[in-house]
Amino acid sequence: MDEGPVARFDRYMLSQLMMLFGFFALVLVLVYWVNSAVQLFDQLVADGQNLSVFLELTMLTLPSLIRLVLPIAGFAAALYVTNRLSSDSELTVMQATGFSPFRLARPVLAFGIVAGLLTGALTVVINPLANARLADRQAEIARSATARLLQEGEFLSPISGITLYIRDITPEGELRDLLISDSRDPEETVTYTASSAYLVETATAPQLVMIDGLVQVLQPEAARLSTTRFEDFAYDLEPLTRASDSGRRRTREVSTLELLRPTPQTLEATDRNAAQLAVEAHDRVAAALLSVAAPLIGFATLLIGGFSRFGVWRQILGAIGLIILVQSLESVVASALRGDPSRWPLVYVPAIAALAIVAVELVLAGRPRRKYRRGVPA
Secondary structure (H helix, E strand, O other), rough: OOOHHHHHHHHHHHHHHHHHHHHHHHHHHHHHHHHHHHHHHHHHOOOOHHHHHHHHHHHHHHHHHHHHHHHHHHHHHHHHHHHHHHHOOHHHHHHHHOOOOHHOOOHHHHHHHHHHHHHHHHHHHEEEEEHHHHHHHHHHHOOOOOOOOOOOOOOOOOOOOOEEEHHHHHHHHOOOEEEEEEEOOOEEEEEEEEEEEEOOHHHHOEEEEEEEEEEEEEEEEOOOOEEEEEEEEEEEEOOOOOOOOOOOOOOOOOOOHHOOOOOHHHHHOOOOOOOOOHHHHHHHHHHHHHHHHHHHHHHHHHHHHOOOOOHHHHHHHHHHHHHHHHHHHHHHHHHHHHHHHHHHHHHHOOOOOHHHHHHHHHHOOOOOHHHHHOOOOO
């Protein structure tokens, strides 16, 4: 067979897949981004941050968002392109010229590899870097003197159980007539009042230095109230600024190489053992393999139906069902690994199962149609 038309068909189908992939990815990213950006913007405005901080944090969250939508966009692109080629009888024509289902799947496989490489770059390299930087910036914002805690004339509740009130804030930064009520302990309520206070930055979290004040401890069950006067008193604002996890690292912020070869410092900072870190590292690679398999599932499932003037909506529903099945298998594997992280190779089971499903479907699509028709001998 002349390789010219073959190569042209591969390029044509691959270009259609890439174009639709970009379109669906852009739409999905915008939908998810608008939802998360509104919440982030409201939070930062409440904390008194400017637009540049919002843009920086938004950019740092984009890699995780893109990684989430890439497999969905690849699957949707494969469904759309395959359905259109089937409706226009282009796939039927190519099969009539001698193309096997496995040969027809070659451009889809190439497309899946591109999607998998993009997903792998995000999960293995870019996401950990972005998440680490995002954690650093959030810690810096939490340690700063945020407007959330410095609003005069308002009763504020930064976290459950703590109420803060400041009557006036001078241009020099002096807080006048301060009240802090701490009722996090159900057995007692501690109330701090001071005629003035100053916010002092430290290496871990800001501290509130109160001048000329009173501490009142109320124990309701014992009907007891004790008071203590002070000339100066330092109140740690770490719980209010949400910096209590200072020094801790989440596994998503650790590089893949460090997960595979953890140091004692990494194990201590993440509070995880080596097997748990290995699960996280291999899960990033498995995500890339699933991005390869998702478009192939969409293509192979629609190819089984062949050409039909009534459309291939049943095959589309079947492809969606198979994706849901693979996702369910991911959840089962995740539950098993939580109980025994040493079985980390199970991480690859959903991707292997997805590729096996594709292989079976392509074999079925290559069988003669007459075997599926009632009353026609094989």
